[in-house]
Amino acid sequence: MRRARAAAGSKAAVADPEEDLLALRGEFPILATSTYLLSHSMGAMPQAVYGSLEAFADDWAQDGAEAWERWLPLILDWGNLVGRLLHAEKDSVIFHQNVSVLMAIAASCLRPTRRRNRVVYTTLNFPTNHYFWQVQPGIEVVRVASPDGITVPTEALTAALDERTLAVVVDHGIYVSGYLQDVGAIAAAAARCGAATIVDAYQTVGCVPIDVRAWGADFVLAGAHKWLCGGPGAAFLYARPDRLRAAEPALAGWMSHAAPFAFEERLRYADTAFRFAGGTPGMASLHAAIPGIRRVAEVHPERVRAKNVRQMNKVITLADARGLEVRSPRDASRRSGLVCLNFPGAEAATRELVRRRIFVDYRPGAGIRLSAHFYTTDAELETFFGALDEIRGAGGAGGAARGSKKR
Numbered sequence: 001m002r003r004a005r006a007a008a009g010s011k012a013a014v015a016d017p018e019e020d021l022l023a024l025r026g027e028f029p030i031l032a033t034s035t036y037l038l039s040h041s042m043g044a045m046p047q048a049v050y051g052s053l054e055a056f057a058d059d060w061a062q063d064g065a066e067a068w069e070r071w072l073p074l075i076l077d078w079g080n081l082v083g084r085l086l087h088a089e090k091d092s093v094i095f096h097q098n099v100s101v102l103m104a105i106a107a108s109c110l111r112p113t114r115r116r117n118r119v120v121y122t123t124l125n126f127p128t129n130h131y132f133w134q135v136q137p138g139i140e141v142v143r144v145a146s147p148d149g150i151t152v153p154t155e156a157l158t159a160a161l162d163e164r165t166l167a168v169v170v171d172h173g174i175y176v177s178g179y180l181q182d183v184g185a186i187a188a189a190a191a192r193c194g195a196a197t198i199v200d201a202y203q204t205v206g207c208v209p210i211d212v213r214a215w216g217a218d219f220v221l222a223g224a225h226k227w228l229c230g231g232p233g234a235a236f237l238y239a240r241p242d243r244l245r246a247a248e249p250a251l252a253g254w255m256s257h258a259a260p261f262a263f264e265e266r267l268r269y270a271d272t273a274f275r276f277a278g279g280t281p282g283m284a285s286l287h288a289a290i291p292g293i294r295r296v297a298e299v300h301p302e303r304v305r306a307k308n309v310r311q312m313n314k315v316i317t318l319a320d321a322r323g324l325e326v327r328s329p330r331d332a333s334r335r336s337g338l339v340c341l342n343f344p345g346a347e348a349a350t351r352e353l354v355r356r357r358i359f360v361d362y363r364p365g366a367g368i369r370l371s372a373h374f375y376t377t378d379a380e381l382e383t384f385f386g387a388l389d390e391i392r393g394a395g396g397a398g399g400a401a402r403g404s405k406k407r
């Protein structure tokens with residue numbers, strides 16, 4: 001009996017709860033030839049993308065323009081596939097090429113006045129969001145500073161909202177630290193001021209469970225090339241149902257029409273998220289994104305999240321042991337899927353890591369960014385730290401700090 005209990009408690013007897021996830025590694029060719037810790041930037045490509053693109057090419061090759069019969073409904077089906085990951089209402093998500101264009105489409109639904117022309121965001125938003133609003137005629141930008149380059153206190157952001165605010169632009173996960181913003185609280189504060197909330201969830205969708213209904217934001221935009229393993233050119237916009245029904249995007253096109261192939265003289269907006277579609281969608285990138293999105297939906301963001309939290313906590317422990325500066329929240333509930341590690345010479349070290357096919361990236365001020373997806377092994381994390389020790393020990397990263405003292 002005692003022996004049986006000891007055996008049950010031994011490592012060999014404990015089933016690995018992540019084993020089924022790691023069994024999926026064979027679906028992603030790059031994992032066989034590299035240490036891949038870059039899903040916060042570009043998720044690994046599923047092998048099934050070849051088949052998906054071939055199916056698209058077959059449609060086009062064999063049916064020409066008749067392929068629209070299948071492609072048009074596929075656009076909303078695709079939106080609903082993504083929508084399930086967001087807990088979005090049916091037909092409330094539209095496909096587009098990228099977040100920059102979607103930001104412009106969402107912005108074109110707002111009507112600034114001389115009294116209400118401020119757009120509020122933080123110094124840590126992704127540049128695409130800064131650049132767009134910086135150059136909008138008649139818009140006054142209010143940038144809320146981060147005290148540490150990592151976090152943005154919710155109170156600081158909400159304190160900047162008032163009756164002059166047209167919109168607040170919230171990056172759910174901050175790209176240079178992984179800090180998670182409290183979208184629900186910010187959207188509620190914005191609504192009290194009569195302002196719209198536009199959320200960029202690119203850094204979190206697929207890795208952090210999202211419920212857009214609970215958030216109550218007006219618009220949520222994101223894309224598929226990070227955690228959704230969907231490749232470039234596949235982004236999407238969600239609009240809250242009341243916002244969707246009322247929206248008259250000034251940035252419209254023939255596909256925004258309720259019946260695009262009727263070629264009517266006057267624009268009648270579609271009842272669905274199609275009203276944000278604008279022009280002809282990039283059907284190749286839409287097809288390429290399907291296998292990745294499906295796979296992540298099947299694995300489920302809750303499981304991606306649980307595994308990611310465990311592994312990124314491990315990364316922080318291993319970084320602390322080496323005295324690296326952790327430029328991400330230590331509290332996992334305030335952190336997206338990535339962790340940033342800084343030290344003198346981090347940029348040069350990144351170049352050397354990538355040369356060795358240990359894929360991570362570098363951002364100024366943040367240091368090395370790395371992350372774990374459902375397919376990431378603990379051994380890959382150890383490979384990363386082993387190589388980093390070697391590079392820093394060899395002084396190969398510009399005299400990087402050594403030893404285990406915290407700095």
Ligand SMILES: Cc1ncc(COP(=O)(O)O)c(C=O)c1O
Pocket residue numbers: 097098099100101126128171175200201202203223235
């Ligand atoms: C937070 C965030 N938003 C947006 C993007 C991409 O913007 P776009 O789709 O316009 O290229 C990225 C990175 O690629 C990002 O990290």
